[in-house]
Amino acid sequence: xxxxxxLSGCGVFDGSEINEVxxxxxxxxxxxxxxxxxxxxxxxxxxxNHYNQSSDNFTRNILFESSRIVRGNIKKLSELNxxxxxxxxxxxxxxVAKNLSNLAFKNGHFTIDIEFKKIMTNFIGKPxxxxxxxxxxxxxxxxxxxxxIGNDPEMAKIINNLGGIHVNxxxxxxxxxxxxxxxxxxxxMMTNSRVEVHLGIEKLxxxxxxx
Numbered sequence: 266x267x268x269x270x271x272l273s274g275c276g277v278f279d280g281s282e283i284n285e286v287x288x289x290x291x292x293x294x295x296x297x298x299x300x301x302x303x304x305x306x307x308x309x310x311x312x313x314n315h316y317n318q319s320s321d322n323f324t325r326n327i328l329f330e331s332s333r334i335v336r337g338n339i340k341k342l343s344e345l346n347x348x349x350x351x352x353x354x355x356x357x358x359x360x361v362a363k364n365l366s367n368l369a370f371k372n373g374h375f376t377i378d379i380e381f382k383k384i385m386t387n388f389i390g391k392p393x394x395x396x397x398x399x400x401x402x403x404x405x406x407x408x409x410x411x412x413x414i415g416n417d418p419e420m421a422k423i424i425n426n427l428g429g430i431h432v433n434x435x436x437x438x439x440x441x442x443x444x445x446x447x448x449x450x451x452x453x454m455m456t457n458s459r460v461e462v463h464l465g466i467e468k469l470x471x472x473x474x475x476x
Contacts, residue, residue, distance in 0.1 A: 285356040285462065289470065
């Protein structure tokens with residue numbers, strides 16, 4: 266089995282959530298699943314100082330920033346050929362809501378980045394895992410899909426209004442949609458515990474193999 270992992274930068278407030286990425290890749294390796302990592306070669310929407318959460322007035326490239334997490338072992342998203350992969354995995358972080366979509370700026374009226382939406386669409390029918398805030402994107406591509414972002418009522422309402430079916434879930438567990446071959450887990454949407462987040466990710470990756 267081979268999984269495509271798509272990142273959206275480096276750091277929870279403007280890119281991919283680093284712990285979720287590392288734990289996901291750790292579990293893929295532990296469970297003997299091959300993978301490749303991808304990110305868009307363009308500037309992220311804005312840059313956040315992670316020390317004080319202030320906005321910095323300079324630009325950073327999503328691909329370059331994502332490469333920090335994976336020691337440079339990454340490819341451009343434009344090089345992702347879905348025919349050579351068996352599944353998809355999307356870690357969370359606000360890069361999902363700012364770079365892969367405009368959820369952070371448009372709330373319930375958000376859209377998905379055109380290039381990334383095409384990737385999501387191409388993987389319909391293949392096992393796909395979405396972590397943290399990433400499941401918010403699912404209803405734009407899948408019909409009547411079950412998913413979770415934890416138990417946030419406002420986010421759950423957006424999912425339901427878009428035609429999805431939100432299911433409350435703890436960080437150490439997963440929600441499975443057998444029909445759409447989707448697995449989701451809340452990650453840091455529900456806890457600050459790496460242990461709990463890891464338990465959810467471990468279950469998600471394990472289910473990718475047999476959904």
